[in-house]
Amino acid sequence: MGVRAFDHWAAARVVHSMPLAALKNSVIGIDAAYYLEHLLSPPKETVMAATGGWPLALEAIISKELNDVQSVGLKLHFVFNGLDYGIKDDPFGHSVASWNTIAKGFDLYEKNMATEAIEVFKEAGAPTPSMLSEFLKMVLHKHGIEFTVAPYSALAQLVYYEKDPSQFIDAIYGPSELFLYGVDKLITKFGLTHGVVEFDDDGVSRRVQNLSVDNSTFSWIDRHDCLDQLGHISPEVFVVACILAGSNLIDTFPPLKDAEVYGQGYSIRDAVGLLMANGRSITALCTHHQNDKGVKRMEYLDRYKRVVTGIKHHIVVTKNGNVETLDAKHTPDDVHDCIGQRLPEELNMYLFRGMIRPRVLNWLTSGTILIAAPFDGGDSLEYQNLVKEQLQPWRKQALGLLAYSCHRYYQKKDITTKFWFGEQHEQKFNIKDLPPTLKDTLRSWHVTQKLVTERQQALEIPPDSPSSALYSAVRSMTDEAFAAKTLRTRPKGDNPLRTTEEVTANVIWRFLQMREYLDKEHKLTPWGVFLEATLKALGPSPIKEQVEAAFVGVELLRFGLLNPSTMFPNYPGAPLRKTETDRRNSMLVSRVACLGTIVHKPRGYSGPLSRHLLAYRSIVSDVRAGLRDLVEMSLVSLFLENDVDRNRDDWMDISLSLPFYEDTSCALGIIVKTYLDELHAKDDPTSEVERANMKATGQDWLRYGDFQASFDDAMMLWDAVYKSVATFDEMFTEKSLWDDVNRWLSLRR
Secondary structure, eight states: OOSTTHHHHHHTTTEEEEEGGGGTTOEEEEEHHHHHHHHTSSOSSTTHHHHOSSOSSHHHHHHHHHHHHHHTTOEEEEEEOOSOOSOOSOTTHHHHHHHHHHHHHHHHHHTTOHHHHHHHHHTSOOSOGGGGHHHHHHHHHHTTOEEEEOSSOHHHHHHHHHHSTTOSOSEEEOOGGGGGGTOSEEEEEEEOOEEEEEEEETTEEEEEEEEOGGGOEEEEEEHHHHHHHTTSOOHHHHHHHHHHHOOSSSOOOGGGGOTTTOTTOOOHHHHHHHHHHTTTOHHHHHHHTTTOHHHHHHTHHHHHHHHHHHHHTOEEEOTTSOEEETTGGGOOTTGGGTSOOOOOHHHHHHHHTTSSOSHHHHHHHHSEEEEOOOTTOOOOHHHHHIIIIISHHHHHHHHHHHHTTSOTTGGGOEEEEEETTOGGGOEEEEGGGSOTHHHHHGGGBOOOHHHHHHHHHHTTOOTTOSSOHHHHHHHHTTOHHHHHHHBOOOOTTOOOBOSHHHHHHHHHHHHHHHTTSBOTTSOBOHHHHHHHHHHHTTOSSOOHHHHHHHHHHHHHHHHTOSSOOOSOTTOSOSOOSSOHHHHHHHHHHHHHHTTSOOOBOSSOOOSOOOHHHHHHHHHHHHHHHHHHHHHHHHHHHHHHTTOBOOOOSOHHHHHHHSSSOSOOOSHHHHHHHHHHHHHTTSSOTTOHHHHHHHHHHHHHHSTTBOHHHHHHHHHHHHHHHHHHHHHTGGGOTTHHHHHHHHHHHHTTO
């Protein structure tokens, strides 16, 4: 991130440092992507690329850093990127490069070169800052720190905040790309210094790290210093030179990559020199290099003009809540070609407040669904069939629900789905070919808080229960009398839904009907009965993570993907001990465990790894993401139909209360697989003594976690899924296999 070749040049010439206390009582606008990039470099959790999911330690690190900065008297306001904008040269390049690096790391790991493998995993560039945007929003919300989501670029929104006469912020912390938007001064780094304080705690000597305000600093750059150091150039020349140098907005001007001319690599001064040598004219420069293959391929001059137009007339949310372009008086009619299609302002507001993610909105505005390579590489027919065939109806359903709530322009939009594994697999459809009836069907939900509360009380679910709204919503529908009461559209003159709880409940019920767990009469379908039995088997008050894991398990059963078949024959890390039957059984149990989460301290995972289970985790993760898409579009349609009171401030509370917000790793599956593998290295794996010893040893694998609690959660999840499979045997052809595995597991757990 940032202008290429600029930061290295600037570090020795124009970066200034001042005491952090000088910013006291200031409001600092933070570019969230830049913040995450610095937080992840170097990686704080070294094997995240090998396990997937959200970080375990990062929340504690972020919390301490935010508390430290705020303790000095700074107020922070984060801004996240919204919809994609501009032209991407290679949308799959990063994901393919990442999984190639991860594969190299696993090759080393399988050769017992763990230290070397970790170093390679750290270089994978995974996860990216954009993958952790929702994670950071959750952390900021917990700490009461304000954030907003830009319609498109966070940089443009930050510049608006600073330059507006109201001056919402006093300074910006972000990348050097901000200079393209006309920023004069830019904070690039916070240098927090800590001192160790020792104290006595009931006779126990303890040490804590406290921020040393006097020794903490921040680094900043003044644009005028840059102009002077580059030969007293004009601001216009500086901006053009930065664009030529390359950034996230546009690739580097190809002649600057010529190794014969710039043997040591080009600098920002070289970009200035190229421009000055051609009369400060970008047109003359491109004409001079018109025969350069890179310039031709990129159609550089056209791309350059699009970038400049996109910067000058970028879209922001104003202080009045309107979505407008910068320099609106001179905005060209075709500005959407440089930035992107414009959405209704109401949708932009839901994005702005963080209630919904940009993912499905991007599909609609760009007309393209990009399916990138997962961390493991996706080298599996089952996985590729999942993303290409099985999840495509979900994407169409989500898009249809969104589009038919928007302008008619979007209801006739062409959509192309592209996959990293080949252009020949592209799929095309038009929104107008999708049935609009779903939107009308879902209008039959308008359940008030009174009914929601009554049913929860009947189920004896306390208001402070750790169980999710999903658990309550599914269990509620076992009472057909209650189901009949929910069958109602909003009467004329009736109040819209107001409380967080009733909004959440109605969204989930609509989602359950979309997934055909409820029929048009709001009664449980056969799969709905199966799902309810599975959740009920978790106990009277399961935590949210257990409920979501069980739900995903049911979805995988419906897809035929929760089984012990050899899905990833080219990947190491599958069960390897004893007989083929033992390995088969261990595989199924481990895959069920992959649905759940480990119990862990806020420290990075340091246990065993498995590329095989990382690949299965890709299946789980994609299903979770697809379910979240449907949930969010259920939410959006409810708001767009005016069934919800929009005068509210619980936007993130709603988002976090809905299921499948978080991503999960394969760590629980790995430790269960490792336990069973190591147990089968013993003479009698069914021995009670051997099992107890192995569980004690398991704690060594999971240094910062709780092995026993994690293992118990995995077994609870197995019991819930197995009980339903055994009870509804007419729905499964492999019921006898599950019986065999359950008997086998009962002697080894």
